[in-house]
Amino acid sequence: MPLSDTEIWAELTTGRLVIDPPPTAERVGSSSIDLLLHSDILVLRPSPGVIVDPSKKLEIMRILRRHGDPKDLAIGPYPFERGEFVIARTLERVRLPNHLAARIEGKSSLARLGLSVHQTAPTVLAGFEGTLTLEMHNIGPFGVMLSAGMPIAQLIIEHLGLPATKGYQGQFQAQG
Amino acid sequence: MSLPQLALKQPVWFSPPVDLCLPFERSEAGPFGEELAVEIHLGRSNVSAFVPRSAVDADKSCVRCQAVGQTDQDVYVAFPPTSLGGTTGTFNRADIDAYLPA
Numbered sequence: 001m002p003l004s005d006t007e008i009w010a011e012l013t014t015g016r017l018v019i020d021p022p023p024t025a026e027r028v029g030s031s032s033i034d035l036l037l038h039s040d041i042l043v044l045r046p047s048p049g050v051i052v053d054p055s056k057k058l059e060i061m062r063i064l065r066r067h068g069d070p071k072d073l074a075i076g077p078y079p080f081e082r083g084e085f086v087i088a089r090t091l092e093r094v095r096l097p098n099h100l101a102a103r104i105e106g107k108s109s110l111a112r113l114g115l116s117v118h119q120t121a122p123t124v125l126a127g128f129e130g131t132l133t134l135e136m137h138n139i140g141p142f143g144v145m146l147s148a149g150m151p152i153a154q155l156i157i158e159h160l161g162l163p164a165t166k167g168y169q170g171q172f173q174a175q176g
Numbered sequence: 177m178s179l180p181q182l183a184l185k186q187p188v189w190f191s192p193p194v195d196l197c198l199p200f201e202r203s204e205a206g207p208f209g210e211e212l213a214v215e216i217h218l219g220r221s222n223v224s225a226f227v228p229r230s231a232v233d234a235d236k237s238c239v240r241c242q243a244v245g246q247t248d249q250d251v252y253v254a255f256p257p258t259s260l261g262g263t264t265g266t267f268n269r270a271d272i273d274a275y276l277p278a
Contacts, residue, residue, distance in 0.1 A: 042207050057213035057224040058204040060260070068207045089259055133259045165189055 002031045003100075003157040011100065017157065018095035018129075032154040034107070036091040038131065039074040039148035044085045073148035080136070081143045082114070088134040091149060095129040098163040103156045104132050110152070114140015117153045124155070126164040187252060193242035196253065196275050200239050203232070211258045214239050219271030225255040225263035241265075243276060251276070 003011065005028050011017035019033065027034040047067045052060060068087075071078050080086060096102060102124035106117045119135040134153060138144055200214035212232070215224045216239070231240045244264070245252045251272050255263045 040208065055224070057226055057263075058202060058215060061204040061206045061213040061226075064207045065205070070207055087259070128257075130257050131259070133261070 001159060003159060005030050008033060008157060011157070016097045017100060020093045021091070027151070029154070032156050034151045035104070035132065035153045035155055036149050037073070037146060037152040038089045038091045039072055040089065041071050041073060041078065041146065042087040043069045043071055044087065045069065073146060077145045077147040079143045080115070080138050080146045082138050082140060084138050086136040088136055089131040090134065090153065093129065093131050094124065094155065096124060096126055098126050099160050101126045101158050101160060103158070104153050105156060107151060107154055110144070113142065113144050114138055115144050126160055185247065187245040187247045189245040190243060193244045193254065194276060195240070196243055197233055197236060197238035197240050198253070198275060199237055206260070208259065211260065216265070218267060221267040221271040223253070223265030223267065225265055226258040226260045227255050228258055231256045
């Protein structure tokens with residue numbers, strides 16, 4: 001069951017749920033938290049004929065380097081053309097305790113322009129810590145301007161019936 | 177007629193996880209620079225993982241990770257998460273045994 005704003009604030013103020021930098025009051029909705037866009041994005045060029053084997057991670061890195069254009073939105077906004085695909089991340093680091101999981105979802109105002117922020121992978125596992133990666137696709141009829149720090153997604157926090165026991169949280173979580 | 181139940185067996189999860197540094201043979205840098213992919217071959221176990229550059233011990237040519245659980249045959253190793261996701265690798269216990277504390 002998603003947490004209400006009352007429960008979100010309770011988790012934030014006790015430090016069990018960490019969002020860094022912390023959300024301002026207007027970013028916490030009735031049952032979600034708005035997250036902002038980080039300045040680093042990777043624009044992936046359409047590459048017909050290039051086939052990726054998901055099991056070969058070294059090859060994936062090579063292909064991403066060869067077919068991706070890193071952009072720094074701190075220098076200026078990026079016109080996200082229709083049909084383009086971008087890997088991005090949230091400005092905020094999120095830390096979930098073992099009794100909370102979350103889903104990252106798009107914002108309705110951007111969705112109506114045809115912009116999606118994830119490709120069927122919205123789940124944030126209990127115990128996760130790090131920035132959230134966005135797989136953004138513009139399937140709308142127009143280009144959409146992307147700017148550093150713009151509200152880009154919303155996080156819905158959910159309470160687990162019992163805390164997770166799987167060893168997900170380790171000392172390396174903070175490096176993600 | 178009822179179907180026989182599969183004997184589902186939960187792994188034993190380590191609490192806390194066990195720190196490891198596993199040798200890797202090859203690596204490939206990612207587009208953001210602070211992340212790379214590594215390939216680890218231990219005996220018959222072959223695992224590739226995305227890792228942050230900070231997890232690599234360049235002096236020892238090994239990558240820091242954590243054993244998080246095990247079954248009778250396998251040991252599960254979690255690598256530090258990256259923007260391309262977190263990797264959990266499965267190693268045969270005989271292959272990784274030498275890297276686990278006694």
